[in-house]
Amino acid sequence: MFLLSKLEDPNRPLLGINIKVLKVFGLLLPKNVYMKMFFICLHIITICYYITQSIETWFVKDDINKLSNNLKTAMLTNIVTFRCLTLLFMQNKWWGIIDYVTRTDIFNRTSDDPVKVKIVSESTNYTRKLSFGYYLxxxxxxxxxxxxxxxxxxxxxxxxxxxxxxxxxxxWLPFDKCKMPGYWYAYVIQIFGTIFGGVWLAAYDCIVFSTLTFFKAELKILRLDSANLFGTESSTARGETVTERFKDLHIRHMDMMKYVRDLNSCLSMHMIMYMLICSLILCVSAFEITAQTKILQQLLKAQYLFLVIFQLFIYCWHCSDVNHTSLYLSLGPYESLWYNHSTIHRKNLYILTAQFSQAVVFTAGSFTTVTVATFISLMKGAYSFYTLLRKSEN
Incomplete structure (x- = not known):
């Protein structure tokens, strides 16, 4: 936690840590032209190295153990590569999302309402713990x-x-890696590839999880503000004050939905590829575990399997959590003192409630939604693939 505290950014209290990591490793490109070109060249070299894993598949296709190990790592690096490319090619959208999250988060932090401050504080603590645990x-x-x-x-x-x-x-490498000193050259190259892949994976996932956590908090705050639309029994709001609150809630919800759609467009194609590849990785990893005879090797393979399952589950959990919170947003206006006010305000309330009824849904392409139910279905599908693979091997 001490290291993460050093990465804090007072100008970006929620996403500061994630943004700094992304900048250090060039996933959020700097404005300096020379540094930008340096990071682009670095990304191209790293991605080209990851492509060599798919090339190696051809050379190990006759050995089932080497082939399964190659497919497992190649598919994971394909996911990392795709994440890197989507983040690089969608820089403008990501910066728009980051600026919106920062702007709204700071506004909520300066509120006089202790309930709002508590919601923001809880979401911040959650993102810090999640980021710290995920990086570990x-x-x-x-x-x-x-x-x-x-x-x-x-x-x-x-x-x-x-x-x-x-x-x-x-x-695959353009020299004999099975003889010295080629082995050590390959080992050093693979160290850099592994470190960059790990950082890319963690940094991308953590900023997505933090953004999803923010959207959940913002939905809670919108519900709270709509419940206080007409004030309280002891301090009732009327006239222009109520009208201004209606406008404010409408604009804030429209802004939030715009950036939810932007985030979904950044994640959608990545998620369908991620789900398909994770299903195959789970199948291959489970096959490797049962094929191993040594307990230590089985535990090591199981540890890799746990990482993949954890990654997929945490995506589905957060998307499902935001969706579930959005379903209760429309209750906020009905929790207000609407029955004490004029017909005009009641009509406005009805319009606002209809607007709040839009569910926040994150999709994997045009095929499915990203929810816990989808995660369970993928686990069942991966087990079916594994059973088929075992039967074909026997």
């Missing part, structure tokens, strides 16, 4: 991927020189 999980997996080949090399190769060399990632 990703760092642990990156360290494990880097350390495992070294451990095998110095433990197994020291006793048996015929033991095959192991790599961080199964990728």
């Amino acid at each position: 999980i990703v760092i642990f997996n990156v360290v494990y991927f880097i350390y495992e080949p070294l451990y095998r090399y110095f433990s197994s190769r020291g006793k048996d020189k015929s033991e095959p060399l192991t790599f961080i990632i199964s990728s």
